[in-house]
Amino acid sequence: MRTDLEHTQHRFTAxxxxxxxxxxxxxxxxxxxxxxxxxxxxxxESAISACFPVLKELVGEPRWRHLTEQFFATHRAHTxxxxxxxxxxRAWLAATPLIDLKQEFPYLLELAHYEWMELALDIEPTEIPETGADPHGDLLAGIPVLNPLARMLTYGYPVHRIGPDFRPKDPDTVPNRLIMVRQRDHGIGFLEINPLVARLFEALRENHTDSGQALLNRLHVEFPAIPSAAFQAGGSVALQELATRDIILGTRIPDGSTTRHGAYP
Amino acid sequence: MHQTMSTSPVPGRVGLGLRREFVDDLITRPTSAIDFVEIAPENWVNMGGRHRAQLQAVAEHYPIICHGLSLSLGGPAPLDTDFLKQVKGLLNEYQVPLYSEHLSYCTDDGHLYDLLPIPFTEEAVKHTARRIRQAQDILGRRIAIENVSYYAAPGQQMGEAEFVRAVLDEADCWLLLDVNNIYVNSVNHGYNAIDFLRTMPARRIAYLHVAGHFVEPDGLLIDTHGMPVIDPVWELLKETYATFGVYPTLLERDFNVPPLSELLIEMETIRQFQQPWLAETRTLAHAY
Incomplete structure (x- = not known):
């Protein structure tokens, strides 16, 4: 049973x-x-629009306004x-039919995910560890350490290129793979990657023991079509590129020492 | 039953509400013109990266107080105790001496993201005061509640001033007296602002808010914090000092944020208005 007060308040907010x-x-x-x-x-509307500038521009006023009002009317946000x-x-967009809108913008949910991800990484409470990785370490000799704020994203549509002048009707035949990362300067970086780098990224995430070189040797088995020398060279460049963008933080430093070289005089 | 309240826990005379538009200015060129900075915990709890870095840098230069938006003290849904514990963590981490919230609600069975008018009823007094006490128990400290701008009074059974005083007494909490809100409400609801002011309990005042507002074409005032403070509000602030003595005073500016230098001029105005009453305040404090 609602109290008088609850009745008054619910009538007001309804x-x-x-x-x-x-x-x-x-x-x-x-x-x-x-x-x-x-x-x-x-x-x-302004809290939502700040996160989804491309989606807003594509959907256009007044439909965008209507969409956010529909969200406000029907969804109960708990944050x-x-x-x-x-x-x-974003969760409401995914859970609501919105059939016409999703037909006109078949990439709606993927684009919403991509735009939201940038905000999610920007506010993510996890920080880049200040110790544990030597940024100047040799990525082939040492154990590469991945940034905990690097995310691999896979989309059917090239969401990173969608805009007012590019509105694809169908998804690409090959998946679009991207890495999004919060860098040491707190900026958000993006990198389009090929299947080899995607596999390397996955392997890095699970790897805690192998050097960069050992990792590349292990992965080469999965890409037998690529000659060994080319694979090693490509892998080495990829490791370097990931490190340049703070996706790899450096090479692992054993616990208890602050720098790799300083620990063993 | 109520213990005598001590002098304000707010550290300093003149403060500024923190906005992203000028946070980098505050950090790179710290100024003694700002005694303390007020933040909304909703914009900073559980956030890392540049947000945490900015807040830490601000905290190195200025004392911080917290002014919440989303606690929904008068709301029908259960108090969000998980969120309150996050706020408590923030208060501890940055040694925040005071957390204020609004005498308002912003939820039904979900959040609506702005300040709604609690019905001015005896039932709402009890309900809201109980939740303020619950919040104070969880935080282990007294909080302040702000008299809000309201544009409608659904289910009204008592006057606004009576309602505010009843909640303050029942919850035994601080008052954040918002001078602009008194002015906005006095125009929108047709009452005398100075009469209202004089009914507020001085011993509960923790600090004051002053801000600008927006005038709709039909004359309705909306508390947007998007304009400079206007003269009638400055006059009411002077009247507040004359009536109660000097309290720490915070300038709010949330929209159309101008360069920091313009806000510092408004803060200097506050400081000047406080000047004649500083000796008076010591006498008043002694009287308690």
Whole structure:
């Protein structure tokens, strides 16, 4: 049973969320409710739009506004954190039919994921460890250490190129693989990768014992078509490229020592 | 039953609400014109990277107080105790002397992301005060609640001032007295701002807020924090000092944020208005 107070509050918020389907409370002037409605929907719209600038531009006003209002009317967001509203919006997009919209923008959910991922990495509480990796270490001789804030993303659509001038109708025949990373300077970096680098990234994530060289030797078995010398050279360049972009932080330093060289005089 | 409240826990006389637009200025060119900085915990808890780095840098130069947005003290859904524990962690980490929230609610069975008017009823007094006490128990400290701007009063059974005082007494908490909100409400609901001001309990005031607001074409005032402080609000701030003595005062600016230098001019105005009443405040404090 709702109390009188809960009744008053739920009648008030029901109209604010969905004015067409819930009546304005009798003792509140419509003009004042409209003021509240504008404050709420503007807040929610701006929190969402800040995260999805490309999606917003493609969908276009006033449909974007309508979409965020539909989200506000039907979804119950449980995060008190404004920067987490986009995550709720993305989940709502995925769970809501929106058949026409998804037909017109077949990449809607992939693009939403891609744009949200940038925000998610930007606020992620995990930090890059300050110790444990030597950024100047030899990536072939040492054990490469992966940045815990590097994510491999795979999309059917080339979401990183979609924009007002490029609206693909069909997904690519080969998956688009990207690595997104929060770098040491806190900026978010992107790297388009081929299947070999994708496999290398996966292997790096699971690897805690092999040197870069041993890892490449192990992986070469999976790519028998590539001659050994070319594979080694390509792998070495890839390791270096990943390190340049802070996707690899360096080579592992044993616990208890601050620098690889300083530990053993 | 209520213990005598001590002097304000807020460290300093004039503060500024932190915005991303000028956070780098604050860090690279620290200024003694800002005694303390106010942050919304919702914008900083559980965030790493540049956000944590910025907050740590700000905390190196300025004392920080917290002003929450999403706790929904008057709301129907259970108090978000998980979030409150995160806030507690932030308060401890940055040695924050005061956490304030709004005498408002922002949830039904989900969040609505702005400040809604708690019905001015006896039932709401009890409900809200109970939740403030619950929050204070979890945090292990007294919090402050702010009188908010409201544009409607659904289910009203008592006056706004009576409601505010009743909640403060029942919850035994601090008051964050928002001078702009008094002005905005006095215009939107047709009452005398100075009369309202004089009914507020001085011994509960922790600090003051002052801000600008937006005037709708039909005359309705909206508390946007998007404009400079206007003269009638400055006058009301002076009246506040004349009535209660000087309290720490924070300038809020959340939209149309101008260069920091413009905000520093407004903060200097606050400092000047405080000047004549500083001796008076010592006398008043002694009287308690």
């Amino acid at each position: 109209h604010l969320r969905d004015p067409l389907n819930a009546a304005c409370p009798a003792d509140v002037p419509a003009r004042r409710m409209q003021a509240y409605r504008e404050l709420l929907t503007n807040n929610v 008190p954190i404004y920067r987490e509203i986009p995550a709720e919006f």
